[in-house]
Amino acid sequence: MTVLVLVVATLVIAGVGFFLGRSRALSGVSGNVRDLHSLPGYYGWHVALMAALPAFGVLLVWLIVQPIVIERNIGSLLPAETVADATAFKLAVADIRRVAGGLDAAVLAGALTEASAAELTSGGTDVRAVLAGVGVALGSDVTNDTLLSAQMYRSMTATGALARMIAVLAVALAGLGYALSVTRAEFRARNRVEIVMMGVLITASSIAILTTVGIIWSMLSESLNFFRQYPATEFFFGLTWSPNFRGGSDLGFIPLLWGTLYISLIAMIVAVPLGLFTAIYLAEYAGPKVRAWVKPLIEVIAGIPTVVFGLFALVTVGPFLRDYFAQPFGFGNSGASVMTAGLVIGILNIPFISSLADDIINSVPQSLRDGSYGLGATKSETVKQVILPAALPGIVGAVLLAASRAIGETMIVTMGAGASAKLSLNPFDAMTTMTVKIVGQLTGDTDFNSPETLVAFALGITLFVITLGLNVFALYIVRKYREEYE
Amino acid sequence: MEGPIQMKDIHIEERVVSDHKAKITARGVQVYYGTNHALKDVDVDILAGTVTAFIGPSGCGKSTFLRCLNRMNDTVSSARVVGEILLDGEDIYDKRVDPVQLRAKVGMVFQKPNPFPKSIYDNVAYGPKIHGLTRNKAELDEVVESCLRKAALWNEVKDRLQAPGTGLSGGQQQRLCIARAIATSPEVLLMDEPCSALDPIATAQVEELIDELRSQFSVVIVTHSMQQAARVSQKTAFFHLGNLVEYGETGQIFTNPKDPRTESYITGRIG
Numbered sequence: 001m002t003v004l005v006l007v008v009a010t011l012v013i014a015g016v017g018f019f020l021g022r023s024r025a026l027s028g029v030s031g032n033v034r035d036l037h038s039l040p041g042y043y044g045w046h047v048a049l050m051a052a053l054p055a056f057g058v059l060l061v062w063l064i065v066q067p068i069v070i071e072r073n074i075g076s077l078l079p080a081e082t083v084a085d086a087t088a089f090k091l092a093v094a095d096i097r098r099v100a101g102g103l104d105a106a107v108l109a110g111a112l113t114e115a116s117a118a119e120l121t122s123g124g125t126d127v128r129a130v131l132a133g134v135g136v137a138l139g140s141d142v143t144n145d146t147l148l149s150a151q152m153y154r155s156m157t158a159t160g161a162l163a164r165m166i167a168v169l170a171v172a173l174a175g176l177g178y179a180l181s182v183t184r185a186e187f188r189a190r191n192r193v194e195i196v197m198m199g200v201l202i203t204a205s206s207i208a209i210l211t212t213v214g215i216i217w218s219m220l221s222e223s224l225n226f227f228r229q230y231p232a233t234e235f236f237f238g239l240t241w242s243p244n245f246r247g248g249s250d251l252g253f254i255p256l257l258w259g260t261l262y263i264s265l266i267a268m269i270v271a272v273p274l275g276l277f278t279a280i281y282l283a284e285y286a287g288p289k290v291r292a293w294v295k296p297l298i299e300v301i302a303g304i305p306t307v308v309f310g311l312f313a314l315v316t317v318g319p320f321l322r323d324y325f326a327q328p329f330g331f332g333n334s335g336a337s338v339m340t341a342g343l344v345i346g347i348l349n350i351p352f353i354s355s356l357a358d359d360i361i362n363s364v365p366q367s368l369r370d371g372s373y374g375l376g377a378t379k380s381e382t383v384k385q386v387i388l389p390a391a392l393p394g395i396v397g398a399v400l401l402a403a404s405r406a407i408g409e410t411m412i413v414t415m416g417a418g419a420s421a422k423l424s425l426n427p428f429d430a431m432t433t434m435t436v437k438i439v440g441q442l443t444g445d446t447d448f449n450s451p452e453t454l455v456a457f458a459l460g461i462t463l464f465v466i467t468l469g470l471n472v473f474a475l476y477i478v479r480k481y482r483e484e485y486e
Numbered sequence: 487m488e489g490p491i492q493m494k495d496i497h498i499e500e501r502v503v504s505d506h507k508a509k510i511t512a513r514g515v516q517v518y519y520g521t522n523h524a525l526k527d528v529d530v531d532i533l534a535g536t537v538t539a540f541i542g543p544s545g546c547g548k549s550t551f552l553r554c555l556n557r558m559n560d561t562v563s564s565a566r567v568v569g570e571i572l573l574d575g576e577d578i579y580d581k582r583v584d585p586v587q588l589r590a591k592v593g594m595v596f597q598k599p600n601p602f603p604k605s606i607y608d609n610v611a612y613g614p615k616i617h618g619l620t621r622n623k624a625e626l627d628e629v630v631e632s633c634l635r636k637a638a639l640w641n642e643v644k645d646r647l648q649a650p651g652t653g654l655s656g657g658q659q660q661r662l663c664i665a666r667a668i669a670t671s672p673e674v675l676l677m678d679e680p681c682s683a684l685d686p687i688a689t690a691q692v693e694e695l696i697d698e699l700r701s702q703f704s705v706v707i708v709t710h711s712m713q714q715a716a717r718v719s720q721k722t723a724f725f726h727l728g729n730l731v732e733y734g735e736t737g738q739i740f741t742n743p744k745d746p747r748t749e750s751y752i753t754g755r756i757g
Contacts, residue, residue, distance in 0.1 A: 287563075365600070367596060367598055369561075370558065370561070370596060371602065372612075374558060374589060374667070375590070375593065376587065377586070378586050385616070386603075389602075389603060389604065
């Protein structure tokens with residue numbers, strides 16, 4: 001029985017359990033629902049959950065444990081020196097899996113019978129040809145060891161599947177029986193079901209956290225790998241970035257950090273005032289009609305994919321800046337420049353800041369505005385002296401979020417600022433950022449274990465730490481300056 | 487209870503108000519919110535140096551009228567005001583009058599305490615700063631102190647002037663708002679149910695304060711509590727369904743109302 005069928009069978013048992021539990025609860029009080037502790041449906045759900053959840057738990061554990069057990073058993077068939085070398089062992093096991101899968105396919109296609117597959121020997125039959133006949137291509141002829149192991153693998157898998165089916169179904173039925181036996185009028189089925197609901201909520205919230213932990217862990221382990229091959233001081237303090245895929249590269253991270261910060265700074269210089277002024281206009285000055293039109297129009301910008309912005313930077317902003325600013329004033333003649341990318345990222349971030357700040361300004365209570373107007377303050381005095389200070393923590397939070405976005409932006413930088421890592425103050429020079437280099441280093445066609453590739457992870461974790469620091473700082477600011485309105 | 491005279495908790499003093507001049511004169515004031523005719527043909531003279539109470543059931547138009555007196559209704563886009571309101575003989579709805587200047591002269595205290603999210607000092611200094619009433623820091627300090635003293639708050643906050651105003655208790659916040667309002671040295675002080683969010687002790691403090699403010703400002707107070715109107719005011723106006731039903735000496739309104747509706751309201755039969 002395959003896993004899918006097993007899951008369906010368990011669900012059927014649970015479904016039957018639902019109706020059994022419900023009707024048992026009802027018959028216990030001769031149909032008088034008011035004598036039950038919970039609504040009848042809760043008794044049904046309780047039985048269904050008790051049947052399904054433990055069974056799925058057993059299934060899950062089984063699916064994880066079985067391959068480990070089988071792998072360990074196969075190890076006893078392989079030569080000792082293969083088992084001792086982790087890489088060779090991994091390769092051998094992969095081979096065995098491939099052959100076993102091929103035999104499965106052959107049986108399924110009718111090229112072999114179940115019995116002949118189990119008795120096949122490498123001397124008697126050309127296994128490679130047979131498997132090639134059913135579409136499984138092997139890199140080399142199958143050795144006797146591998147074939148024997150594969151056959152053993154198949155038989156153990158089959159036994160395991162049978163045992164798995166029995167165990168899962170037994171647990172499902174046992175759960176069903178237990179739940180039915182406790183189903184009585186005074187049984188608190190509702191509370192039990194709600195505990196399960198709480199468990200679902202907790203699981204949902206832990207998945208995000210666990211993913212973050214997983215990301216950090218994988219980045220950290222690969223970064224450590226990198227720092228074993230490349231000195232950390234040269235990475236963090238090196239002033240040259242020139243990866244060379246034949247080895248002997250300079251992987252100094254300072255030029256990338258500088259590019260990242262320079263571009264983000266320009267982006268924020270563009271985005272913060274424009275976004276903030278937009279928000280103030282929309283929240284305090286615009287009439288309802290203007291607001292109904294302008295706000296969605298601005299937010300359209302947020303919906304444009306960044307790669308489209310990148311095109312805009314590449315074909316419009318870049319050449320414009322080069323022809324009208326960089327060349328006439330002698331700043332160089334590069335189409336791709338920090339200024340181009342910064343401007344375009346800034347524009348991209350305007351709706352982000354304006355939308356958040358608009359919501360924050362709107363949440364400042366009307367009573368504060370009334371209080372200020374009542375003292376004879378003008379609208380602009382009220383905005384400057386009362387509303388913005390009251391909204392400041394939220395606005396700082398919005399700005400720092402936008403900064404995180406600007407730092408993490410990749411596409412626009414690739415197309416707008418180029419890919420050459422340079423340490424320069426000239427805003428019309430081509431530079432590049434950490435994100436661009438992460439993509440560049442990982443997508444090359446090189447050995448994964450070389451420092452040139454692994455540096456991507458070191459860059460990634462550094463970027464992660466920078467944005468994390470920004471976010472923590474944002475939280476700190478928001479906490480420190482938070483004002484209770486009422 | 488047979489008549490209004492027997493409301494024992496109302497202590498009515500002798501009031502000498504006849505020698506005060508009219509500060510605000512309202513004639514034929516109508517207010518519309520969209521198509522809703524909220525205030526109908528109101529004529530009132532608010533006297534200088536007097537506490538005037540507006541009483542009446544909810545939705546009767548008393549707050550609406552109060553907000554006409556410093557043009558706070560301008561901030562409500564659907565509101566339309568017709569008629570004539572004169573402050574010292576000048577029409578406040580004249581085109582030449584800047585509502586911002588007007589509100590500096592006619593201050594307002596709101597129903598719920600609404601201190602700004604600033605320090606206690608900056609809350610009081612707000613008005614003097616934006617109107618440029620003081621020349622230097624020392625003068626500003628003086629204004630802040632004297633306003634906090636007038637609002638009977640100085641002793642409680644003098645050691646923590648830089649603490650946020652929002653951290654005070656409800657009664658203290660309301661007195662802070664009163665101090666803030668009188669710091670712009672207005673001529674008229676409008677109070678929209680200033681005690682409705684306060685406990686009895688804080689209410690008593692604010693009422694005492696209102697009585698003291700009378701010597702420098704005309705005070706107009708909207709209140710739901712008839713006892714409060716009787717305690718603090720010299721003149722009382724009774725509003726009902728958008729009409730000004732009766733306006734007169736507080737003692738006369740509470741002991742000898744001319745209109746049967748006034749009598750019904752103050753004895754608790756309508757409202």
